Amino acid sequence: MRIFKFGGASVKDANGVRNVVNVLQQVGHEKTLVVISAMGKTTNAMEEVVKAYFEEENHLDEKIQFIADYHKTIINDLFEAKNHEIHHKVNKLIEEFRGFLMWNKSPKHAFVYDQVVGYGELISTTIVSAYLQENGVPNTWLDVRELIKTDDSFRDAQVNWKKTEQLVKEKVDLNNLNITQGFLGSEENNFTTTLGREGSDYSAAILGYCLNATSVTIWKDVPGVLNADPRHFEETQKLEQISYREAIELAFYGASVIHPKTLQPLQQKQIPLHVKSFIKPTAEGTTVGKGKKIVPEVPCFIVKKDQVLLKLSSLDFSFIVENNISEIFKMFHDYRLKVDLIQNSAISFSVCLDNKFGGISTILPELEKRFKVVCHEDVSLYTIRHFTDEAVESVLNGYDVLVEQRGKETVQLVVK
Ligand code: ADP
Ligand code: ASP
Ligand code: MG
Secondary structure, eight states, rough: OOEEEEEGGSSSHHHHHHHHHHHHHOOOOTTTTEEESSSSTHHHHHHHHHHHHOOOOGHHHHHHHHHHHHHHHHHHHHHHOOTTTTHHHHHHHHHHHEEEEEEEOOOOOOHHHHHTTTTTHHHHHHHHHHHHHTTTTTOOOOGGGTTBBBOOOOSSOOOOOHHHHHHHHHHHTTEEEEEEESEEOOOOTTTEEOOTTTTTTHHHHHHHTTOOOSEEEEEEESSSSSSSOOOOSOOOBBOOOHHHHHHHHHHHHHHHTSSSHHHHHHHHHHHOOEEEEESSSSOOOEEEETTTTOOOOOOOEEEEHHHHHHHHETTTTOOOOHHHHHHHHHHHTTOOOEEEEEEOOOEEEEEEEEEETHHHHHHHHHHHEEEEEEEEEEEEEEEEEEEOOOHHHHHHTOEEEEEEEESEEEEEEEEE
């Protein structure tokens, strides 16, 4: 069994869906499980529905309508028959989450979020499955919530591997083409859970692990893993092959082409991961596998913007690491502040944090009661793997370096 994953960018419009069929026809689709994300930016639009539900109820209908219209345009373009049953199927899904929001009484944001946003994936897979069928590619649509079981940490659900493995083995038809959703799972009571934003790569890896897949391929709008994000760097180079270790390091530091959680299950079973272009499906992409040396051996650049650098010093000259560090980290954890770099001295401690959820403003007053705090907002964190002096020089141009950390393979710079 092979696993394919198509992300939002690959199915953002009708031509994208046609291209997915085209890719499957070119590379073959026997004994394949295809994981698909929500179309284009649907998950963001779904988040707006949830926001309207909690904060501005008078906008709720219009936010839902936006999602309905977006998918209707794609369906009208793909299916000629005005009364094709796909219209009914998709309307039913939209009415399902509208209905949920009408009768729901739970005030729990994360719970409501997961019950709603996952409809992006349910709708996209329903459309793609029907379109494949229509074009002579028979397939089985699977509800991934009946396969991937998780705990009830809504928005960041943790996989129950034992149950998942059992269900996947029971329910996936190994001789056929299967279509299912990324990003989703379900908890013990069958409520929908999500695996974290951008989590569909991880879904593909989970299913690959459970099926002992021969390979997992994630189809992207880039030729493979490049040595830098082409949105932020000019003159990027494609990496032909990298090790699991290299891939997990790159993803962890922020190379968003692969979700960082994807690598661990694949590495455990030594399942090769291919990152390939959905625009040029027969071109060689990047292969991630066991013991593969990085080829070509070039510096790899990763930038994370919108970071906050905090420098905390003890007020009474006490040692910072011995006396305070566990408490500080607990606060970061509680406010979902991801730590990207740390550096400490005897009485001070610098930490670069991802301020994605805006938690900084809440913890600053708390920290200021106990420490001398210097806070630099809006800094960028550059990570260079396999760095050279030239590579370091090239990212510095005119920036102020606030923190620099060098290891054997990796240099990290916090700049403003
Ligand atoms: P998906 O459609 O699966 O959600 P993403 O948009 O999440 O795909 O990932 C593809 C994007 O990742 C590319 O368009 C590119 O801008 C970005 N990216 C970041 N770092 C890298 C890298 N090192 N190599 C290739 N692409 C990268
Ligand atoms: N649709 C989800 C998201 O946008 C999951 C994914 O695309 O990987 O976060
Ligand atoms: Mg994505």
